[in-house]
Amino acid sequence: MVSISFSRRVALIASASAMMLVAAAPAPARSILFVGNSFTFGAASPVQRYRPDRVEDLNGEGVGGVPALFATFAAEAGLDWTVSLETSSGKDLAYHLANKRAVIGRPWDVVILQGYSTLDAEHPGDPTRHIAAARALAALMRTRNPRAEVDLVSTWSRADQTYKPTGHWFGKPITRMADDLMAASRQALAGPSAVNAVVAVGPAWNRAMAEGLADPNPYDGIAFGKVSLWSWDQYHATAEGYYLEALMVFGTVTRADPRILDGREQAADDLGLHPDVAHQLRAIAAAELMAQGVLPGGRTG
Template identity: 40%
Template sequence: MRPSPLPAVYSHVVGLMAWGVLALNASCAPLPEPGPEDLGSSIAPVTGGTILFVGNSFTHGNEEPAYSYNKAAVTDTNGSGVGGIPGIFKKLTTQAGLSFNVSLETASGQGLGWHYANRPAIIGQATWNTVVLQEQSTTPLPTARGGSPTAFTDGARNLRSLVLSKNPAANLFLYETWASPASVSAQGYPAGTPGLQAMQTDLRDAYFKASRELGFTGVARVGDGYLRAVDQNLADPNPADGISAGMFNLWSASDSRHSSKYGSYLSAAVLFAKITQLDPRALATGPGSAAADLGISATEAGNLHRIAYEIAALPDPVVTVRTRLPVTGATFTGAVTAGAPVQLTGGAQLASLTTAEGTFTNLVGATASGVTGTNTPSSLGTVPANANAAASGLGAHDGSNNVGSGHFQFGTGFSARTRFFIVESTLASAAVGDPTTVTLISASNQAVGTYSLSLGESDFTATAAGNTAASLAALNYTGGVASVTGTPAGSAKSKLGAVSFSLADLGVTDLTSVSAATGLRISSSTLDPNVIGLYTVP
């Protein structure tokens, strides 16, 4: 059945063909042109010439049959003799009747900065009409997730300038990589599909932000294609427990991070659709096709073609400026002993917080008391009347208090300049931060819309296990369960860390949609919060 076209205008038709007959070397119809509201994402089709792919194993492939696929038809500029995703791309363009001279410059495990430093003679050739850049898979992520956004931007900027200095008319595309079960775990995202979604959102934002700021031709949303396959129940999001019937595995069975043959084929199909602006649904799937060569069935290939079409036809997303940041400093008043970090010895009040955005003293907050899971509540601050109405105040207590689930009301509306924060305590032998879900709530403690945020250990103050020097404060629990207070009570060394975040991090793009929000719901089976609150940046 022919898929329904997206609501857009076709200005021309090239090589019309019957949708039910997909023959080799048949011309593909062009993708729908964007409507008036999407003109910012319109690009001119590239239907031939010399094209260079720059990247690592996410480009050259990590295993057979993709690794050496079609290697005789492409040029490996490093002489490694691989075909990979560029080899699949070459075959797809041949099937579509196009003439591309395809080359690749790849090095396993390396990022764009490495390629700029070590392969400028290859990349900086005037011969390239089109260049595709793929960054190391975690570098574009936020620093709290182990990434280095600055390194990504610098590498992309330098390579773009190098290419354009030799050929000012060259097209430059960024190749957006994918979230994977292994990377989600390693980078501190929640498990399962929520983690894949959260990591892909961070990758998408990073690639489109770089594309817009640096002036790239466009972004091939390969990683978004992976996520769409998961969302449509075509790809199994958790291959470790076996592949569900009727699904395939986008990731390598050996490491759940690199692409499988399905992932490599989808990558090439998305690149084909984005670069050529032709409809991949018209690509062949029978004998002699790239899909058949790789052992991908006609049904599976048809679904991958459709996903590539849907992804390439999307308008560019609105990039949200995210401000989820670890808290790097804090000051306290009250029972405080100076040191590095300071020691809280009794009733203390949080006076300021420092993040990459500055130091802030206009704090409004609630002491996390009486909102408990399995631990006995204990606090030096005012105890709230019940678990749904945390006490006003900024008392940093020294009693153990796992949150379970609690509502924290601030009695005020929020703006784009609002920054929320959570100050969390843990034993000195552990790392600060636990899996936590934050949700906007109204004054009656009801969720506002579907806005929420998943936090992990890496979002909080970066304090290595056993290292109290990088924490915000040190304290000894004097109340709570014996396993964390010690014997006698107060003998177990503990520490504080914190995280700050904004409405944008919660997914809010329209402030009017959250006008009813006055508080936060914090849900975690292990988080031991001291203070939850907010402040306003200038």
Template identity: 40%
Template sequence: MRPSPLPAVYSRLLGLMAWGVVSVNASCAPLPESEAEALGSSVSAVTGGNILFVGNSFTHGNEEPAYSYNKAAVTDTNGSGVGGIPGIFKKLTTQAGLSFNVSLETASGQSLAWHYGNRAAIIGQATWNTVVLQEQSTTPLPTARGGSPSGFTNAARDLRSLVLSKNPAANLFLYETWASPTSVGTQGYPSGTPGLQAMQTDLRDAYFKASRELGFTGVARVGDGFLRAVDQDLADPNPADGISAGMFNLWSAQDSRHSSRYGSYLSAAVLFAKITQLDPRSLATGTGSAAAGLGISAADASNMHRIAYEIVALPDPVVARTRLPVTRATFTGAVTAGTPVSITGGAQLASLTTEEGTFTNVVGATASGITGTNTPSSLGTVPANVNAAASGLGANDGANNVGAGNFQFGTGFSARTRFFIVESTLASAAVGDPTTVTLINVSNQTVGTYSLSLGESDFTATAAGNTSASLATLNYTGGVASVTGTPAGSVKSKLGAVSFSLADLGVSDVASVSGATGLRISSSTLDPNVVGLYTVP
């Protein structure tokens, strides 16, 4: 029996049926109208053609029976002779009456950047009308968890551009991988189910952020399917202490990291549902089916079909928030090396580093209308006024207790814009003061109701009395006495910073703030040195 289509693709499938491309068993009724309204999807159905899976052992499988499954029916472009999850996917599409030519380009342990650098000739072929990209399992995680989010995004961008340069009409999906008991431990997450949930949240955020920013067709939420099986007490979250009665193990018994036959089957079921937009709950589970071929019971297979359906029916999650502390900065000018560096004269901010990467395309804002309770401080000559103290990229002076001020960039913003505030504070204190940020237009008028509240925890982590993690230190020699010290220049200050995006301000539609050109910053204690922006790739 052919699976029913997911709701959003009814019209597409009816068109294919009219042309004879797709035939549907008349006994398989579409979803009820009420269910269709609740479970709509914006992804168009892909019901055939040449599909390429790019990834590593999370795609080709790490053990039998998944590793070799259905290998004769798929093309291993590297000649390794594996079937893996693409082989299972092929079988599921055959069960559904679809015609896909399935190929895989996989290499154990490798990242998308490696595939781009070493397999571009295979991936960059006009023949592919659908390409699925699976990143190395920890690369999308935050840098604090051993990942490289910018490396993931850059590689996904490069591969997407490569595919579309050969076939502009190609569909491109990201294959979201799973948290595992082993990875939770090695990447520093809590143990047990809380760790699986936390790691999966980070993976989900990374994949959907990349998908939205880069314009992918969609994300196959395989890892979310794993977590749902755990949450529904179908899969054992801690196989190390034995598999609980009535449960199965999603992960390999060899390493609790790769997928078992169950994890591989669930992966293929989610990919099938996402790409074809057909209801996997109608897939066969008996003799001759993919489930039977892998030694999976009809009951377990049916539960995984249901989970795949539920995962694909979920609305896409909200883009991950990007309010991030700045962990490193570089400066040009009068700077003395050290940990951290010391600003000894006129200096300019040159780069900032957050979990998203290191950025050199920093632009400083022009300040106006600053009010505050203290006069500006500087290393050397006192700035003429508070506006001069907080304009541009000068890191050697700052406005004390800003009160309120407008910071203009003279340009529009996008989802890739990242704003930042570099603040100075005494070495005896912690960086970060309660601050409200609001969007403004060229006339310094508030745009919409978008605002953001920042606190100490959002800035570079620098505890009171400790300068080791700060971005730089400096000794002001001009300005307010409590900052410069007596004699002037005897009190040490330090710099910290925070970055944030339009999404952090609550903007879900960039077009709705097309008139915004700057920020208003309000705080009774913030001492900004630089307010600026940069753009992530």
């Protein structure tokens, strides 16, 4: 029989107790940073000032926005995230790269990038500047945390860019702009400092129109029983549009099916969304996440 000294027994007991405490301690919260513009902070809708207490606005402007919706969804799903945002209206990703390095240069676990709505304000549809800035920001984030996940949001077709003669996508189907933005964003998935994923918000909006939930043309009135995803300027989103955006970010980042929020989701009620509409938006987000290969049940690759 091997004997153990009293002091050794005390040391072993203390070590075992410490191990039990470590095992019982909850995992630390994961951090996520949103970098973007008015499409991120929810301009022209009540989303802009939604629950700023749930996020850290690095610019100190009291914004809640899509990040606050993400924080709400995460808490409702029992996930522990600390959520921050750095946004500036009308700016592209190159602006944040040039002017906000000191603010955003931290070791984040996940970073969500959202660029200018037409890719390039001076050259609509040209992805060159957009992709270069996304890759440069991804490289910057990985100098702070080599394992950082950097995702790029692909946004929606602007009705004003499609139906007005001055729009770059004038005369084309309402789905075309979103499709073009998605194709451009996918370019950032390859090459040096590639992003990890594209958040397919534009395709989710297209799906909402194709499935009859959202009206595809706000200029001829909103059909009975449908919602508008565009706000009064036919440019930014309504609460419904931003809600769908936030669901797509939530599903892409957490790999959780947005339908798990059914029966417990409070943000939709806070924003005045009809319960049936909110339910349909969660189903549409789930279907698009599957179509993009993010969730099981859709295509892969």
